Amino acid sequence: MSDIDLSDRKKQILYQAVEDYIENASPITSGAMVQKSETTLSSATLRNELNALEQMGYLKQLHTSGGRVPTTKGYRFFVNTIKDNCRADLDGLMKIKSVFEQRTINLSELIKVVAEKISEVTDYPTIVSLGGIDKLEILSIKIIPLMTNQALMLIQTPRGLLNNTLELEQSVDEQSCIDAGRVLTNKFAKMTIGEMVDNIVTKHQEIIQELNEYAGFFEYVLQSLVGLTKKYAQNGVYSKGATKLLKNPEYQNVEQAKEILQLLEDKEELKNLIDDDSDDEIEFSIGDELCDERLSDCTIAKAHCKINGENIASVGIIGPKRMDYAKISGALKFIVDEFNKPDLLETSKNNKKGDQYD
Amino acid sequence: MSDIDLSDRKKQILYQAVEDYIENASPITSGAMVQKSETTLSSATLRNELNALEQMGYLKQLHTSGGRVPTTKGYRFFVNTIKDNCRADLDGLMKIKSVFEQRTINLSELIKVVAEKISEVTDYPTIVSLGGIDKLEILSIKIIPLMTNQALMLIQTPRGLLNNTLELEQSVDEQSCIDAGRVLTNKFAKMTIGEMVDNIVTKHQEIIQELNEYAGFFEYVLQSLVGLTKKYAQNGVYSKGATKLLKNPEYQNVEQAKEILQLLEDKEELKNLIDDDSDDEIEFSIGDELCDERLSDCTIAKAHCKINGENIASVGIIGPKRMDYAKISGALKFIVDEFNKPDLLETSKNNKKGDQYD
DNA sequence: GTTAGCACTTTAGGAAAGAGAGTGCTAACA
DNA sequence: TGTTAGCACTCTCTTTCCTAAAGTGCTAAC
Numbered sequence: 001m002s003d004i005d006l007s008d009r010k011k012q013i014l015y016q017a018v019e020d021y022i023e024n025a026s027p028i029t030s031g032a033m034v035q036k037s038e039t040t041l042s043s044a045t046l047r048n049e050l051n052a053l054e055q056m057g058y059l060k061q062l063h064t065s066g067g068r069v070p071t072t073k074g075y076r077f078f079v080n081t082i083k084d085n086c087r088a089d090l091d092g093l094m095k096i097k098s099v100f101e102q103r104t105i106n107l108s109e110l111i112k113v114v115a116e117k118i119s120e121v122t123d124y125p126t127i128v129s130l131g132g133i134d135k136l137e138i139l140s141i142k143i144i145p146l147m148t149n150q151a152l153m154l155i156q157t158p159r160g161l162l163n164n165t166l167e168l169e170q171s172v173d174e175q176s177c178i179d180a181g182r183v184l185t186n187k188f189a190k191m192t193i194g195e196m197v198d199n200i201v202t203k204h205q206e207i208i209q210e211l212n213e214y215a216g217f218f219e220y221v222l223q224s225l226v227g228l229t230k231k232y233a234q235n236g237v238y239s240k241g242a243t244k245l246l247k248n249p250e251y252q253n254v255e256q257a258k259e260i261l262q263l264l265e266d267k268e269e270l271k272n273l274i275d276d277d278s279d280d281e282i283e284f285s286i287g288d289e290l291c292d293e294r295l296s297d298c299t300i301a302k303a304h305c306k307i308n309g310e311n312i313a314s315v316g317i318i319g320p321k322r323m324d325y326a327k328i329s330g331a332l333k334f335i336v337d338e339f340n341k342p343d344l345l346e347t348s349k350n351n352k353k354g355d356q357y358d
Numbered sequence: 359m360s361d362i363d364l365s366d367r368k369k370q371i372l373y374q375a376v377e378d379y380i381e382n383a384s385p386i387t388s389g390a391m392v393q394k395s396e397t398t399l400s401s402a403t404l405r406n407e408l409n410a411l412e413q414m415g416y417l418k419q420l421h422t423s424g425g426r427v428p429t430t431k432g433y434r435f436f437v438n439t440i441k442d443n444c445r446a447d448l449d450g451l452m453k454i455k456s457v458f459e460q461r462t463i464n465l466s467e468l469i470k471v472v473a474e475k476i477s478e479v480t481d482y483p484t485i486v487s488l489g490g491i492d493k494l495e496i497l498s499i500k501i502i503p504l505m506t507n508q509a510l511m512l513i514q515t516p517r518g519l520l521n522n523t524l525e526l527e528q529s530v531d532e533q534s535c536i537d538a539g540r541v542l543t544n545k546f547a548k549m550t551i552g553e554m555v556d557n558i559v560t561k562h563q564e565i566i567q568e569l570n571e572y573a574g575f576f577e578y579v580l581q582s583l584v585g586l587t588k589k590y591a592q593n594g595v596y597s598k599g600a601t602k603l604l605k606n607p608e609y610q611n612v613e614q615a616k617e618i619l620q621l622l623e624d625k626e627e628l629k630n631l632i633d634d635d636s637d638d639e640i641e642f643s644i645g646d647e648l649c650d651e652r653l654s655d656c657t658i659a660k661a662h663c664k665i666n667g668e669n670i671a672s673v674g675i676i677g678p679k680r681m682d683y684a685k686i687s688g689a690l691k692f693i694v695d696e697f698n699k700p701d702l703l704e705t706s707k708n709n710k711k712g713d714q715y716d
Numbered sequence: 717g718t719t720a721g722c723a724c725t726t727t728a729g730g731a732a733a734g735a736g737a738g739t740g741c742t743a744a745c746a
Numbered sequence: 747t748g749t750t751a752g753c754a755c756t757c758t759c760t761t762t763c764c765t766a767a768a769g770t771g772c773t774a775a776c
Contacts, residue, residue: 139505142502144512146519152512154502178532242619254604258601261604265600
């Protein structure tokens, strides 16, 4: 898959052809390429070359006398070529930068704003999926009594507060809650949420004994943890700008647009689509590569944002295969880099203005 | 606007005509009405009557030899007529009922699920706007110290917990927080959030003196309250099923669909559209009545859900003017009634499973 | 290896024609 | 006076046909 069979001239012609098609959405023709003086060759020679590229699977004709459009293989060649050569919309990206610099914002809010801005800059629907809470380290656990047999469980993590309500059999006093929180903190601090859940399942009896007089609370905590995990899983996907798809000529037919718009409404499906454990920071999945009938004419650009090497959010941009790869690549690269800056973590950890998960 | 100029026969014909049009989406013709034996009159007589109804502004012809379609006035007549005669999709509504009976759900979650189910039952996009937090009564205020100069402010209300972070200059100990919470509770309990904010603005100095050694906290609370109000205003709109619009023949053209889908993505605009202080529980705004160019071919059905006479949420259903008014009316009435049941308030107040606002 | 020239193919768009649907009007009828 | 049959008229929708335009592939010459 290294395009090694392509002569330099073919590579250049193919690159120009795909670039043209992305810009104009009208099939590539030998005549047009000569007219735009993208080559010194004659249209006849170009025809030969285009024909050869078609034989090799990089282009295809819609009908005999029409021009050619890129195949997935053609787009793939193009994407691999521009990879390190992305174009950035500086004005738009500066707007995003100001969001990152605004220290008063919390992480989940930041993610939302990023999705909005990216969608604005790229003019494509943008999806953001927050990483699960499983890998978050527990810093402390607090229990706050509320009225009528309820209490609030707060779990502090390096990335903000998690909260969920406990359902008690009887009301409890303030001091017991404080004490129970301390005991739970001692037991579970430094573990991740995931490890805590594991521990609870595998060492249930053991822990109950250890917790002594606060074992009663433990059952409620257990109950609440299930709710917590569910709650944060559901709220972890955010999408913006779905209707921007309709600006593209490939979705002028409602039937074609409907399927993808429906997909964009289904958070669960979106999550599956965006989440993956690729090591690449930025990756493009083009058409058939997505292995989803509905998306056979789409490309999804994904960026995996990491803080301290840990995946904290994935950003996806969905559009027609004929999307502006260079611009999108630039925008995603910018985001990934912003997350990689060491001081963002500082901001996130010692955030002056409440870094909360909700 | 009382349709008093209509003979009984005209009323019946008009009703049938609109009903037909809603069902079939094809213009009303004298021939079709006779064929469906909706009348014992001849097609010629029907033609006279339809012509008269057109002169009176209830119907209009798209072109000379086509059939007629209802005008806004025609739909308005129809809606007024079916008002107390709505049809319910029992199967679908029973699904919603089970959500109401599920006592473990909190109010904002309930609202979301209701929007989803209504959208499913009616097959139209559905919008839910939660009432503001201004009118919520304060039951108690708690302050919880967090790490590194932060604290969490919790305000208990009859409809769940509000929370926001306080930014402190220096860290504080647990006991001071508990005490500060008590003092704030004594001062502000029984007021509404709105009143609390008013008080803070108008009696700033007075309160600071009163709060004595906890006056320091007060400044932070003030700061946090602004954030709180903003936060809950932004999260108060929820919409579901936007792409369901595309199922309707009137949106087979992307240009027509685009505007409304864009509108459905803009939470702020949706909020303005759905919120109003009408006394009617259920109301329909048809086409021009909405006074919005983009919505001139739409109808919005709104229901105002009240608990104890206070507006707690508005539900809006948006669709083409040719929407199934009887079915939608039935669904909305069902929802409003469920909210009106006295025991929902109980559920909401003494909810066993944490009735939280987030 | 490149290119000019030409025949061939296919689409897009418009004009023309005919069928079908529906109305309005007139005149007859109860 | 209200109702209805009948008919001419209008308008749309579909089909068919035609032409222009665009683009290719192939061949032969350079």
